[in-house]
Amino acid sequence: MYTTMHHQLDLSELSNKRLFTKAFLSTFYLSGYKHFLIVRNPHRKLISFYQDKFRVFPSEARDDFSWHQWESSHKVFPPHLGINRTTSAVEIMEKLIDVRLDRFIDLLSKVYLLEPHLWPQNYIRNLMYGRIVLHQIHFDQVLKMESTDDMCFMAYELGLNLSKKYRSTHAAPIQTYFSSTRVEEANKIYKQDFQLYNYELRRG
Numbered sequence: 001m002y003t004t005m006h007h008q009l010d011l012s013e014l015s016n017k018r019l020f021t022k023a024f025l026s027t028f029y030l031s032g033y034k035h036f037l038i039v040r041n042p043h044r045k046l047i048s049f050y051q052d053k054f055r056v057f058p059s060e061a062r063d064d065f066s067w068h069q070w071e072s073s074h075k076v077f078p079p080h081l082g083i084n085r086t087t088s089a090v091e092i093m094e095k096l097i098d099v100r101l102d103r104f105i106d107l108l109s110k111v112y113l114l115e116p117h118l119w120p121q122n123y124i125r126n127l128m129y130g131r132i133v134l135h136q137i138h139f140d141q142v143l144k145m146e147s148t149d150d151m152c153f154m155a156y157e158l159g160l161n162l163s164k165k166y167r168s169t170h171a172a173p174i175q176t177y178f179s180s181t182r183v184e185e186a187n188k189i190y191k192q193d194f195q196l197y198n199y200e201l202r203r204g
Contacts, residue, residue: 036154037139039121039197041146042190043174043183049073049117050104058096065089073118076111105182112189121193142197174202 040048053073061070067085074096078084081095112118127135143150154160178186183202187194194201 034140034157035137036157037121037124037142038154039142039144039193041174041199042121042193043178043186043202044146045121046105046108046118046186046190047101047174047177050101054096054099054104058093061089061093063088063090063093065092073115076114077107080107080110101177102179102182105178105185108185108189120190122196144197178202 053071057071057074066089070092074092077096077099078087078092081099083092083095087095108118112120125137125139126133127137141153143154145151180203187201187203191201193199
C-alpha cells in the first residue's frame with residue numbers, strides 16, 4: 001500500500017516535523033486536516049514484508065549494489081545473518097533469499113522495534129522523539145486494506161487511483177505460511193493490533 005500511495009501524483013509525504021505540527025494543531029481544532037489510519041491483518045502484513053524484502057527485492061537487485069543502496073528494512077537483519085558492509089552484493093542477495101519464513105519470525109523479536117515497517121500498527125499513532133512519546137494522533141477513521149468499502153471511501157475522499165498495484169504479492173491462505181510456534185510468536189508482538197482493529201487472532 002505504501003508504494004501505491006507513493007505513486008499518487010496528488011499526494012506528498014510529510015516530514016516528521018510537519019506531521020507533528022499538523023497533528024498537534026488538530027488536537028485543538030486548529031487544523032482542517034483529517035487523519036486516516038490504514039491497517040492490515042498483522043499476519044498478512046508480515047507475510048507481505050517477508051515476500052517483498054526477502055524474495056522480490058533481493059532477486060531483482062543488481063550484483064554491483066553497494067551497501068547504501070540496500071533498503072533500511074534490510075539493514076536491521078545483517079548482524080543476525082553474518083552480513084556486514086564488506087559483504088558482496090551477490091552474497092547478501094543469497095543470504096536474504098536463504099532466509100525461510102520461520103527464521104524470519106524467529107528474528108522478529110530482535111529487530112521489529114528498529115524498523116518502522118515492522119512496528120505494530122498502533123505505534124503509528126505515537127509521534128516520537130527517540131523513545132519519548134510527544135503526542136498521540138487522533139485518527140478520524142481506521143480503514144482496513146481488506147475492506148473494499150474502506151478502500152473505495154479512501155479513494156473517493158483523497159481522489160486516488162488505486163486501480164494499479166505496485167509490489168503486490170501472492171495472497172495464499174495465511175495458515176499455509178506459519179507453523180504453530182511462529183504464529184504464537186507473531187501474536188505476542190502484534191497482540192494489540194489484533195485487539196484494537198478487530199482482526200481474528202489465529203492460534204497455532
